[in-house]
Amino acid sequence: MRVLFLVWSSYPSDRIYADPSVFYRCFHPAEALRRRGMHTSVMHFSTVDPEELSDYDRIIFFRPQFSDKFLELHSTARQLGLPCVASYDDLFFDIEMLRQSNFRGLAVNQHKILASRPYNYAQAMYFFDRFISSTDPLADRIRAALGAAEVHVQYNAVSDEMLYLARMCTETIDREPLRLGYFAGGASHAPDLMAIAPYIAPALAEAGAEFFCVETVEVPDVIAKACKVTTTRRMSYAEMIRAYATCCVTIAPLHMNPFTISKSGIKYLEASLVGAATVATPIPDIMRIADDRLIPVETEEGWYDGVRQALAMPHGEAITRHQQERIRERFSTSVEAERLVKFLETVGS
CATH class of the missing domain: 3.40.50.2000 (Glycogen Phosphorylase B;)
Known part of the structure; x- marks a missing residue:
């Protein structure tokens, strides 16, 4: 099996390894799958040519955000008949839940936060029927948002x-x-x-x-x-x-x-x-x-x-x-x- 982890991260495309979420949710499982004889890659979505998707059997979209590039990648994967899964490790796609996070109280660029969270996450989410979650409560929230969703809980683990x-x-x-x-x-x-x-x-x-x-x-x-x-x-x-x-x-x-x-x-x-x-x-x-x-x-x-x-x-x-x-x-x-x-x-x- 050949698995591609497509990453949406605020870190530069050549430094996504430094993003703690990407480290635990993509690089860790990719390496563990590789040890089992599989071919895996972890790539920032912005660096991927849609034609490259044909090299893989499964595509895992990690924290996907809605955009023209997202549509191009997702559409190409579907045309190729590739199973696609959305992976989340936080409740960014729920507007009400985001209001209860600490982001609103910080002296940070609120426009930047709200421009990408949660609207783009939520819009991308509805393109998927299958999901990977980092915790059981997060899986429950995904099922609550999309009743027919199939959710696999992949817990954070130690390599x-x-x-x-x-x-x-x-x-x-x-x-x-x-x-x-x-x-x-x-x-x-x-x-x-x-x-x-x-x-x-x-x-x-x-x-x-x-x-x-x-x-x-x-x-x-x-x-x-x-x-x-x-x-x-x-x-x-x-x-x-x-x-x-x-x-x-x-x-x-x-x-x-x-x-x-x-x-x-x-x-x-x-x-x-x-x-x-x-x-x-x-x-x-x-x-x-x-x-x-x-x-x-x-x-x-x-x-x-x-x-x-x-x-x-x-x-x-x-x-x-x-x-x-x-x-x-x-x-x-x-x-x-x-x-x-x-x-x-x-x-x-």
């Missing part, structure tokens, strides 16, 4: 390469015993950190802990005044795993609403790779993969106790090895690839 890198990092990097890390995916998560800052700051101060943060968000003053703060620039995936390995605890706060309920729990898998405990908002997908190293917090006030509890949890080589083996057996891209192949075979039948 063999990430597991290998995590093992190398945990064997060679000393963990900071009281370092709490926050690895936000982007500036839209600044309000999430701001909401819990008054509650985690005293917990950090009492424990004499350090707050480690990637510079995708600003550190609230209440945290900066309470404890040692270390920030770092945006990192590559390899650098990110190394940074995770220095933390004993990570946090994954979200403002719970129908938009965030559809999000992935990948942040806990990233932390588990290096044996770190995590305090998190209990969105459904993170609870799907949770074990006793995850502390769910349902209220803002609960973050104080959650962080205190996590900072007191044990760490060590045996715990890390157990977490890595658990991920390999249950949450690896190899496991997800086997399920994806069955779905793609059904799509082509």
